[in-house]
Amino acid sequence: LGSYTMYQGRKxxxxxxxxxxxxLAPNGEVVVAKDGPFPPQCSGGNPQRVFGSAxxxxxxxxxxxxxxxxxxxxxxxxxxxxxxxxxxSAMESLELKAKEGDSxxxxxxxxxxxxxxxxxxAFNCEDVxxxxxxxxxVNRGSDCDMHLGxxxxxxxxxxxxxxxxxPHFYKVTASDASQHPRSGLEGILTPTGPxxxxxxxxxxxxxxxxxxxxxxxxxxxxxHHSQNYFFTKHKPVTIPLFxxxxxKNATVSExxxxxxxxxxxxxxxxxxxxxxxxxxxxxxxxxxIGMLLYRANSLQxxxxxxxxxxxxxxxxxxxxxxxxxxxxxxxxxxx
Numbered sequence: 001l002g003s004y005t006m007y008q009g010r011k012x013x014x015x016x017x018x019x020x021x022x023x024l025a026p027n028g029e030v031v032v033a034k035d036g037p038f039p040p041q042c043s044g045g046n047p048q049r050v051f052g053s054a055x056x057x058x059x060x061x062x063x064x065x066x067x068x069x070x071x072x073x074x075x076x077x078x079x080x081x082x083x084x085x086x087x088x089s090a091m092e093s094l095e096l097k098a099k100e101g102d103s104x105x106x107x108x109x110x111x112x113x114x115x116x117x118x119x120x121x122a123f124n125c126e127d128v129x130x131x132x133x134x135x136x137x138v139n140r141g142s143d144c145d146m147h148l149g150x151x152x153x154x155x156x157x158x159x160x161x162x163x164x165x166x167p168h169f170y171k172v173t174a175s176d177a178s179q180h181p182r183s184g185l186e187g188i189l190t191p192t193g194p195x196x197x198x199x200x201x202x203x204x205x206x207x208x209x210x211x212x213x214x215x216x217x218x219x220x221x222x223x224h225h226s227q228n229y230f231f232t233k234h235k236p237v238t239i240p241l242f243x244x245x246x247x248k249n250a251t252v253s254e255x256x257x258x259x260x261x262x263x264x265x266x267x268x269x270x271x272x273x274x275x276x277x278x279x280x281x282x283x284x285x286x287x288x289i290g291m292l293l294y295r296a297n298s299l300q301x302x303x304x305x306x307x308x309x310x311x312x313x314x315x316x317x318x319x320x321x322x323x324x325x326x327x328x329x330x331x332x333x334x335x
Contacts, residue, residue, distance in 0.1 A: 012049055048121070052078035052085035053209075055200075055248075060207035068204040070107050074115075075202065081216055081244070082164055083156055087115035088200060096201070096210065098255040104203060105262060106210060111198040113171060116149050147174045147181065150238075153218070161221040167243050168217070170196040181219075184237040203258050210250035210258070217243050 058075050061068035069075055070093065076085045088109035095103040124133065125144035133140035142152040146163070149172035153162040165172055165181075168191040174180040182188055201211035222228075223236040250258070 048084060050078070050085070052076035054078060055212060055214075056209055058202055058207045058209065061205050069202050069207065070105075070204040075109050075200070077200065079119075081218075082119065082151055082153070084119055084121075086111060086119050088112075088198075089114060091199075094201075096255055097252075098259040099252055100256075102256060102259040102263075104210070104255050104259040106201045106203050108199060108201050110194075111166070111171075113148070113173075116171060120146075120148070120151065147172050147179075149173060150181070161223070162241075163219045163221050163238055165217050165219065166198065167191060167196045167215050168240075181238040184235065185239070188240070203262075205262055206258065208250070208258065209248070210255065212246070212248045214246040215243065216245075 053076065055077055058069055069090075073090050075088050075090075077088060078084070079086050089112045091108045091110050093105065093107050095105055098104055120143040121141040122143050123141040124138055125141055129138055129140050132138045142155055143150075146152055149165055149169070151164045153164050154160060168189055169181050170191040172181060177183065182190065196215060197213075198215050199213055200209050202208070203210050217240055219238045219240045221236070221238045222234070
């Protein structure tokens, strides 16, 4: 058994205009509840909350019957670059080597299309909202004009049109192949395989992230704009600036410690299972012995009642009739 503490910091990714998103009724009461649902002009009515792991630990298993990450289909990590949560999908369970031939059981998670799609700020993306957003009437998702797998960082970097993606625009999809960001560049590889993938490996008992390979690409988006007097005669293009790889690995000693930790829990589970099985066998044996004793007691009670009834019947017969019956019995014997 164990415990952990959860702290609540900032609740939403985008700060709300609370006066516009939570208007007051004529009687002075707030029309919209504190936690929503919010009207469409407030981040599409579905604000994105701040949550997820900082990258060192995820939710641990604090008692043996609790389901840990080994039974979960995803975990959530908070991206420092994107400043929003990213969903990592479960891929496989495997074992990492430790000292002296021991191993530690872990589970691997990867950033897939589902996680990239859920992290997008894509609300009020219809064309009718574009001019309204420019006029400041409504909020419009910053990723509405981005391909799936690319996210706009301009709001976090002084309106410089930086774009986040995986290296070589890995897992970026476009409805038209000619509009894909790789189509406007020369000499860029088409990424395949896990080398371009972001993934983490988690030990389920402690929630410790024993391996993490976070890969990011920062690009700049060049496009036609009335205030851009340098970039006027070229087609819009997104140019990669640099990659960022952040890799962490637990040492062999740390893996050995986690292996011993898992062995201790497995020993406790084995003892608990043995106690439960032994208790069940003892209960069945007690029921069987109780049934035998009850049967023997029942048979003895029936026999005693039969003898008592027979004695009462014999005592109820008159002496003359009993003598006649004895004489008849002797005559029949003589014959």
